[in-house]
Amino acid sequence: PEGTVVLTAEGVSVTHGAITALADVSLEVRVGEIVGLIGPNGAGKTTCIDALSGFADATGTVTLGDHRIDGLVPHRRSRLGLSRTFQDMSLYEDLSVRENVEVGTFTAGRGDRADAHDLDTLFRILDLHDRADEPVGELSQGRKQLVSVARALAGRPRVVLLDEPAAGLDSTESRWLGDKLRSVRDAGVTIVLVDHDMDLVLDLCDRIVVLDLGRIIATGRPDEIRTDPAVIAAYLGAA
Ligand code: ATP
DSSP states (O other), rough: TTSSSEEEEEEEEEETTTEEEEEEEEEEEEEEOOEEEEEEETSSHHHHHHHHHHSEEEOEEEEEEEOOOOSSOOHHHHHTTEOOOOTTTOOOTTTTTHHHHHHHHHHHTTTTTTTTHHHHHHHTTTTTTTTTSSBGGGHHHHHHHHHHHHHHHOOOOOOEEETTTTTTOOOHHHHHHHHHHHHHHTTOOOOEEEEHHHHHHHHHHHEEEEEEEEEEEEEHHHHHHHOOHHHHHHHHHHH
C-alpha cells in the first residue's frame, strides 16, 4: 500500500581500490514515491544505483519489501521486483521498440506473464504505441530514453531505478519525459530518479536525497533541498 517502505538501504558502502565511491549510505523509499538522487559529478549516484541493483560490490544491507536482497545477483533482484535503466541505455538499435522491451520481460523472469496486452498498456502510458514496430535506431533521443524506461518496466517491477533518463534531452523533451514518468508512478511503480536536470528533479520528485563525495549531505522535499546551504555549497564547490 501507498506510504509503506518498499526499499531500504542501511550503511551501504562501495570502494574501488583506494576510492570510496559510496560511504555509509542509508535511505528509505516508500510505495508510490518518486525519490530523486542528485549530486555533483562523481558524487556516487550511479554507484548507488549499482549497489541497490546488484551491479556493484557493496557492503551494508539492502531490503526490498520483506526480502534482504544485498548479496543477490542483479537478475534475482530484478525477479523480486527491482529493476533499473543504464546511462548508456544499452538498446539494440536494429531491433524494434517491442523487441527491445521484450528483452526486459525475460530479464525479470516474466516472459510468460508480460503478454501483449501488458506491453500495449505500457506503450500507451509512455506514448510509444505508434512506434512499437519501428527500429529503435530511427527514434529521437527522447523516445529512446522512453524505450529504455519501458524495458525496465516490462517485468512489472515494484521499484524502478532510472539513471539519467533526461540525458540528451532539451528542456521541452525533459518536461515531456517528466509527464510520462508521472504516469508511470500513477500506474503503481515507485521510482528512484538520478538526473542532472534540476528542473525535472525538483518538479517531479516527492523527496530528494543529495550525495556529495559518496555521502548523503541532505534529504528533504524539493523546496527544502533548493534552499539547503550544504547542497548549494556542494554544487558551487563542484562548478
Ligand atoms: P556522474 O554524475 O558524473 O554520472 P555519479 O554521481 O554517478 O557521477 P559515480 O559514477 O557513482 O558518480 O562515481 C562515484 C566515484 O566513484 C567517482 O569518483 C568515480 O570516479 C568513482 N568510480 C566509479 N566507478 C569506478 C570504478 N569502476 N573504478 C574506480 N573508480 C570508480
